[in-house]
Amino acid sequence: MFGILMLAAxxxxxxxxxxxxxxxAYLIKARTGQTLWRALLSILxxxxxxxxxxxxxxxxxxxxIYFATIIANRYLQVFEAMERGKRG
Known part of the structure; x- marks a missing residue:
């Protein structure tokens, strides 16, 4: 139970x-697709x-968990920009 709470935290x-x-640093300036592949390579x-x-x-x-959070945040930013009409 303690382990699950620590993972949630x-x-x-x-x-x-x-x-x-x-x-x-190698994920901050990368494009969205590059972020996905670099994070996957880091995980592997x-x-x-x-x-x-x-x-x-x-x-x-x-x-x-950390890299999945980075990927999710990056795609969230891209989709929010697409909704505002700034990309796509």
Missing amino acids: FVIGSEWLVSRGVMP VTVGLVGWLHLPAVIAIVVT
Whole structure:
């Protein structure tokens, strides 16, 4: 039960950090499609390192949640811009 609460707290914290603009530098200026592929590559590298170095799996879970939040926020910004007629 405690683990689920900690993951929920991390999801909320991730959303707060991403809304404040705290992201890796290689994802800030990237286009939306590049953000998706770079985040996916980062997740795969993390999963590979966790498996290879026999680290706790929670590291991969936390990284996946953080990058999923970044991707969701980026696509939300793009769709909001499309609704306002600024893109598309």
